Amino acid sequence: MxxxxxxxxxxxxxxxxxxxxxxxxxxxxxxxxxxxxxxxxxxxxxxxxxxxxxxxxxGCGVFTGAVYICTEDVFPDPRLQQLIAQQRRLRTDVPGDVVDRMKFGDHIFIEHVADVDALLECVRKKVPVLLSRGMARLVVIDSVAAPFRCEFDGAASVPRARRLQALGGALRWLSCTFRSPVLCVNQVGARPAPRTTDSLSRWFRGDAGWGEAVGSLQQLTPVCTFQVTEATEEQGAAPGPQSPWDERVSPALGMTWSHQLLMRLMASRHRLEDGGRAAPGRPDRTLRVIFAPHLPPSSCSYTVNAEGVRGTPGTESC
Known part of the structure; x- marks a missing residue:
């Protein structure tokens, strides 16, 4: 201009x-x-x-699109439709007929990839087209570990590291060039405790996950790629450590991937009995800032229900 x-x-x-x-x-x-x-x-x-x-x-428009890249399972469309159905209830500040006319699903672009090559091609060629045309802003990869875990074993650490660095570089370029946040869902495993025989914790799809972000701070607009992990606490178990990082668990992909990231977040979930709900006044999930260049280690509690994610007032801590 x-x-x-x-x-x-x-x-x-x-x-x-x-x-x-x-x-x-x-x-x-x-x-x-x-x-x-x-x-x-x-x-x-x-x-x-x-x-x-x-x-x-x-301009006057608002970026409401997102790119969702699935690597493990089919896109959770039933959950998306549930969230869309709740918009009229959530957006009481907007006339109901206006909300009903909005096609929320038209602004979510879904791509399924099965291997590392397909993932790299997607973030290098397909995603930039959407971002450059203003059709999307947020990029989500769910999850970043799945294609690497399937394609590379322990003996292929060097090729895997090179591909992880290539992916990290591509995501940072997207973030900086288009001032777009990039969210990478990762997975977490349990570290064996001394004198115990505990096996690896369940993966993110069941109970645990690890989130980190890759990217950089762009002038005027903070953008990043970050990863989120979720871990589960057994019902009745003593609360976990108060430190920002639980040393009992470790994110997938190791140090090579960690060095590509700008932010790392950890989400903990309390395991309830079948059919049970969180006790009144006790949120069932906690989000912790593990590492961020502009934030101190801190946490807050939240719940996930039919309407979406709800933060719990008064649970923020440093």
Whole structure:
């Protein structure tokens, strides 16, 4: 977009042009301090410039699409339809007839991949097309470990590491280029405790999972690729350690994959009796920040019901 189209004081536009910046998009390539140095504008002027440029490029539309890449199982369409059916109840601020006319499912793009090559082709060729056209913003891979676990055994650690690095690089490129968050669902296994014979914990589809994020912070818009894991606590068991990371479990794919990530989150689930529900006042799930460059180790509790994910007020901790 040409600078003259921005709704700004002519003095600000003149200073931007004098700094040899030719478009609103080029303005957003710089940080606030860098723009102050280049344009010699005040901090308030630079903030106004950045807000106006980002608003004009974003436009009036809202990004409501997502790309969901399935590697383990078929996409959970019944659950999606259940969530869509609840939108009229959830969005009481929007007239019901307007919600009924919205085609929520039309904004979710689903791809099933069976191996590592198909996954890399998807994130390198197919996903960029959707993001570049503004048809989607969020990218979800469920799960990142499945194709690597099936294709590579312990003797193929070097080829697997190279492919993991290639995937991490492709996801970081998506995140930075299109300012899009990338969510990677991973899996977790239990580390054998001293003097016990505990076997590996159940995988994410049953009881456990590990989530981490890969990506970088883009100017003005924090974007990342991150991974989420869910672990289960037996009913009646003593609460787990209060530290941000439970040393009894370990995420899949090892250090090679961890080095590709920007954020790591851990979701713990309390196992209830068959047909049971969480006790009143006791949320059945906890989300912990294991690692993030901009956040301290912290946690909050939440529940998952027919309407979706609900945070529990007053459960945040550092």
């Amino acid at each position: 040409d600078l003259d189209q921005l709704d700004l004081n002519p003095r600000i536009i003149a200073a931007v042009k004098k700094a040899k910046l030719k478009s609103a998009k080029e303005v957003l390539h710089y940080s606030g301090p860098d723009l102050q140095r280049l344009t010699r504008l005040s901090s308030l002027d630079v903030q106004q410039l950045l807000r106006t440029a980002s608003s004009c490029l974003r």
